Amino acid sequence: MNSSWPNNSSKEASSPSSTVSQTAPGSTPASQVIYSLVSIVALLGNSLVILVFIFDKKQLKKSYSKLILSLAIADVLTAVNLITNPPFVLGDSFPYPTGPVLGELFCRLIWSRAILFQLVVFSVYICLALTAERWFAVVKPHKYSDAFSRKKIMYYIFSSWVCAFLSAGSGMIETVYTASRNKICKFQFIAGGSVLRVVIGAFQVVVKMVFPCITMMGLYVHMIYTVKTSAAASAASKVKLRSRMTRMVGVVCCTLIICYAPNQILWVFALAGKVELDSKVHHTTALLTFVASCVNPVIYGLSNRNYRERYKEILVTAYHGVCGGRASRANRPSVAGANGIQLRVHPGPQEEEGL
Secondary structure (H helix, E strand, O other): OOOOOOOHHHOEEOOOOOOOOOOOOOOOHHHHHHHHHHHHHHHHHHHHHHHHHHHOHHHHHOHHHHHHHHHHHHHHHHHHHHHHOHHHHHHHHOOOOOOHHHHHHHHHHHHOOHHHHHHHHHHHHHHHHHHHHHHHHHHOHHHHHHHOOHHHHHHHHHHHHHHHHHHHOHHHHHEEEOOOOOOOEEEOOOOOOOHHHHHHHHHHHHHHHHHHHHHHHHHHHHHHHHHHHOOOOOHHHHHHHOOHHHHHHHHHHHHHHHHHHHHHHHHHHHHOOOOOOOOHHHHHHHHHHHHHHHHHHHHHHHHOHHHHHHHHHHHHHHHHHHOOHHHHHHHOOOOEOOOOOEOOOOOOOOOOOOO
């Protein structure tokens, strides 16, 4: 189940024909504006990251680049889901379905927010894979090529989706369509109110947060400790520990943990009946969960010159293409191909060290 459910008095989605407001519980004009900004920044920023790899496919030969691309795609999909999910941005403007078939699909796939939180969990496990990649590069460089071959990278990405589906997919089961004048979606806990449901929820939190986050922190601590204290640590390992890529991945993982953990901890207390959902604190932690999606591209740019230079190249090219195209064609001779289309070459920056 996802972690942004309202409390017991608000576990329903209003139907279009209802006389009461259709706005989702906890949704306010201010929250809609904030979620809109987060979604737009995440969409644009991560699209820029994806363009970096599209225009420089040589980067995808590196194992960590495949994982960063997967993370960027997940963040773009998260932004799209935020925009199209009624509780976050659209509110009453969402075209609520009226028939039972579309109603079931809406309730289980959209209103449940299961897909949205599966994307969040997927991002967590991709960060775990990135941390493991850095650990092998620094601590076990002789086993790196085998542990992060192209085939195994695909396996890690697929496994991350499986973990995300299993740990955050219960909302699809626990959300049902109801043919009522005042509501179309209703959430029904599996064994609601029982010790079993608390155990299930605690297990989900362990899989979604505790295991990956503690493992990420443990790998980084072990990485630093081994290089700093081991006499056998090679000079290459020390260089890799201080490399831009290792620092960048560390900042991304720390940011994700800081943004993601509060919401999951609150969810455990809610299952135990210690706190209520649909509170200001709950909605703040839910918003914080999605902030990581929009700050990742900024982290890439600030901590790695390679990304900064490619960002600049893409943005400058886009600017000239959109705003300066006519002026450039009028004031500068063109190099035309056989078909008369103008060709422009933008040399890319030199590649930095990878591992």
